[in-house]
Amino acid sequence: MDLFEHLNPSQRKAVEHVEGPLLILAGAGSGKTRVITCRIAYLIRHVGVDPQSILALTFTNKAAGEMKERVKALLGSLGDKVWISTFHSACVRILRREIDKLGYSRDFAIYDADDQLSLIKECLVQLDLNAELYPAASIAEKIRSFKNQGRDPSSLPEEVLLFSLDGKAVQVYALLQKKLKANNALDFDDLLLLTLRLFEGCPEVLARYQERFRYLLVDEYQDTNPTQYRLLKLLTQTRQNLCVVGDDDQSIYKWRGADIRNILDFERDFPAARVIKLEENYRSTQTILEAAGAVVAVNRERKGKQLWTRRGPGSKVTYFQAADELEEAEYVCRTIAQLLAQGGYSGQEIAVLYRTNAQSRSIEEALQKARIPYRVVGGLRFYDRKEIKDVLAYLRVAINPCDFLSLKRILSVPPRGLGKAALDRITQQAQASTGGWPELFQELLEGEGLPGAMRERLRAFRQLLEELVRSAQSLSASRAIEETIRATGYDRYLAKEGGPEGESRRQNVQELVTAARQFELEAPEGLLKDFLDGAALASSEDVKDDPTGRVNLMTLHSSKGLEFRVVFIGGMENQLFPHARSMESPPLLEEERRLCYVGMTRAKELLFLTNAAKRRLYGTEMYNPPSLFLKSIPDHYLQRIDGLTAQRPALAGPTPSRPDLPANSGAKAFCRGTRVHHPKWGTGVVVEVEGEGSSLKVTVAFQQGEKKKLAAKFAPLRLI
């Protein structure tokens, strides 16, 4: 098989590059996965590189899975020897072997964001910090940011900012790390950070991995954070064989610590770097590409690329202005129904994208009414469900006796007469004790002053845990889980809850057993420990794309990396998209533009943008002008449709003509949500309508923030 058969000249150059740093600037839909996988195959087959000396890093399990599959398709079983994994699981793999050098035990637990937050709340209580002044969520965000920047508490200036949020965050950070270590646990950010610390602090370990990984590939490089950057820099410092692939225009995770400078400064950081741009797009029509390109062209922080396609211009981008979110949803729904009925489209080829999850509601309701099947992508991870976390917490405690956070979680689930008082005893004893729960319970039960009832209950609880340790050590993952569910009475507990809620939770718990069985089929060892790692690092949509023809609903963020023949982007309004919190800050606004670019470039054939003049969100009404991004799109790429007047009963009033409006705007009227233009006040939205006929008065909220009550008969208002 010829590796180069379907490659264009730029892709080919990228694949053939062997030694030294390489930056592949891969535009949306430019075939970057093909390039990465072909390059891996090329290194092995044509250059004779040992598959074991290649490390390919991605951000998502899905991307890693796809890459593995395609490498295997090119190389057969030889492909299995290449390390292809997410940053986090690569770090777990390294740390499981080496972490004792940092004073942790190799049985460390992995804490997810929820666990991390619980621990931070404990810290806040312990430090006696006012929860009003220092909200746990904000502190958590700060700490994550510190960790993403590769900073330890000791490197941060605590004294200077003593009473600021930052200062307190530093304090909490220090205590959090202490607690994590006491629990023998790492949070997600620690997985990366401690691997960095390991390499920095143990040159001989670093040297071993440098020797092992002679070729590194990194996907989605624009999303790397400073910690990841330093990790890569260290691993590649002897050979400089670092190939990164990314698109600066698709950097949308700054708020998660990603630093776009990593990709922008690659040539400065690796002076020998070769840069290859992949600008031929195989996905979208020319119109879509150019309209999307216009939105990011405004940005200052970008390399600049000119995407092109062999596909024709295609249809114009449709821009629909709705009166409110109901009309918006109705329009989206009606258009989808038409595409399904006459357009030869199937639901799975269509996506509705939005900025915030709350927006899905109105779309969902409309789709339900029209009986169009859909699925909401993203949302709660399977392993984040309460019942799943509960069961897994038992197993975590069985494996890692220091995991007191999980112990706390299971203490009274199912209820067993142990509550706050018992928890206080345990926490108190934990301060004095050095070991895990076996020692702790021993000390507690030997000690004085324990109420008789509590003593008995604690003894029973300890016995339960001991039983679980035995099954965790001797049974397969799925059997151990089954045994846990039985021995703890968790299933009985859910059964007692009753109702459809309890029933679905029982099913989820069963599903967990099924997942473990599946895992045993795939993993040769089938170790419970490995299953727990997988559960910790799993994502919400590890389930394969479903082929059942449902329309896809998701946030713009979750759409990254996907493609659809038809894409709708709803809520194209200032304050919503760009989001209110980004509008005042130029760098954040640039990120929102990139997000818009990402969304638009998901579309292969048809792209619809919609906005609502009035929107009900979080129980309040908002009137927002159309997104400023729309102004960046040259008019000749847009087909404007205005639904306001088309299907509403016309109110009396003046009917100024509007020449540039399509045929569907026969009757003209003012109603709430109508967008109008006034020569003095500019554009605005009708908020209130009173009276009728010649005494019709309208209250208009103008874009500048002014609100005016005007007589429709006299005011020089023009409908737009």
Added chain:
DNA sequence: TTGGGCTTTGTTTTT
């Protein structure tokens, strides 16, 4: 100790 009612708080969430 527990579950129910009350207040709070909402951008995005690859691992």
Added chain:
DNA sequence: CAAAGCCCAA
């Protein structure tokens, strides 16, 4: 508006 967290009464 609705879900999640928090506090208090039984």
